Amino acid sequence: MNSTQGGDPFATHLLQWFDVSGRHDLPWQHPRTPYRVWLSEIMLQQTQVRVVVPYFERFVAALPDVGTLAAAPLDDVLALWSGLGYYARARNLHAAAQLCAQRHGGELPRDFDALLALPGIGRSTAGAILSQAWGERVPILDGNVKRVLCRMHGVEGWPGLPAIEKRLWAIAEAHVHGVPADRMADYTQAQMDFGATLCTRHDPACMLCALQHDCVALREGRVEELPTPKPGKPLPERHALALLLHDAQGRVLLQRRPPTGIWAALWSLPEHTDHDQARAWYSGHIGDGYDSAEALDPIAHGFTHYRLTLQPLEWRGAALGASVRDDDGLRWVARDELRSLGIPAPIRSLLERRLP
DNA sequence: AATTCGGGGCA
DNA sequence: TGCCCAGAATT
The missing domain is CATH 1.10.340.30 (Hypothetical protein; domain 2)
Structure with a gap:
């Protein structure tokens, strides 16, 4: 007792x-x-x-x-x-x-x-x-x-x-x-x-x-899961436009990313934060026809500190203007070369879908 | 319901 | 660094 x-x-x-x-x-x-x-x-x-x-x-x-x-x-x-x-x-x-x-x-x-x-x-x-x-x-x-x-x-x-x-x-x-x-x-x-x-x-x-x-x-083997942790603040969202340009030979235009930041120094698609910037870049490097782009399905990619949604815009039969051929950060790349370049996974995935 | 208060321990 | 800890008051 x-x-x-x-x-x-x-x-x-x-x-x-x-x-x-x-x-x-x-x-x-x-x-x-x-x-x-x-x-x-x-x-x-x-x-x-x-x-x-x-x-x-x-x-x-x-x-x-x-x-x-x-x-x-x-x-x-x-x-x-x-x-x-x-x-x-x-x-x-x-x-x-x-x-x-x-x-x-x-x-x-x-x-x-x-x-x-x-x-x-x-x-x-x-x-x-x-x-x-x-x-x-x-x-x-x-x-x-x-x-x-x-x-x-x-x-x-x-x-x-x-x-x-x-x-x-x-x-x-x-x-x-x-x-x-x-x-x-x-x-x-x-x-x-x-x-x-x-x-x-x-x-x-x-x-x-x-x-x-x-x-x-x-x-139930859930000791490590309980109590449910406080939900982290929703990650900040960023949106950007990714420009997917094919030339007459079926190559694609890649741009080397800056040496710091996300995907530093990797080869990726030319990227712009909004249509105004993208249109200005397109006019200077390609010429007329920005509005003829086809909008592809958006790509969502999560980083530790924010979520990125890339909106790809695609053109075929593009050519660089003569005045920008020396631009070291830009390069036409054939499908066979892709595997030898450092390319972010979601971009590589997109390229492989769009370069049959 | 979300924010604010704020010092130390710990991964 | 970011998260957590014997929470409550404020908005």
Whole structure:
């Protein structure tokens, strides 16, 4: 008859893991007062434990309780925060302490909505304070918990999406009901320790995991895929015109690309950003007839930093004007010569389709 | 819903 | 470099 009887497997196994492998010596755990839990939670927003520990110790040594924080000049608070980043956290912390002095008798309120009304405290931080400081049955949902729940339950989609986050809160809420009443503080700490030290973003220790039989991602071999990564910003798109000119002998006009940049020094088709430029180039090098071009199917090509769409325009029976024959960057190329030249793959593919 | 805040660790 | 981390406030 152990203390976790009746809980769901997630809470039960997580607490068993925590008792053996969790972190029990973090400075805000001794003593675990509401003020120290609050301060640690604010400092730990978007900031790793290793970075926070020395700041926390300096801060509580200088400002050991809500009253001294509220009475301290903001400059002192910011000085203690200096180097941690996200200085709005420090300003909010200071303002919240003063609100506590006004509204709550100089202490942090033991009430979810009252906590949420304080600047710098959102739903997850309020849950962390109530559960860790008072043992109340309130869930949290930070980056660690999101990662763990996405894997355990096979939740797809970037956890930052509102719809996904809503699902994760519902799951977190459900799990909380399976936690033994006297273990909520440990449960909250256990989730964060578990995500930070075992169920890590990269190379999670699934072989050592106390929850490996509860994990959808492990069962389906999708641990590395979940949680779904944040979608990268859509790559910038660039468009260009590629001029495909055949002469009377069936050769094609290639141009050596500049020595730097994309496809540096390779042989490719003469390329222009718009019709005005292309028309001007055509007039100078070929002559009349720009508008007789046939527009071929566009070529899409992805690079690491942008997507390029090339619109090929094709002419047959073209000839270079006499005045540009010395242009070193231009060259008529027969089909047999193509394989001996450095040509970008999508251009080579196009040429092979158009040079039968 | 997207943006902003911003310091350090790490691939 | 770009991405990630015990998120919340702002627009």
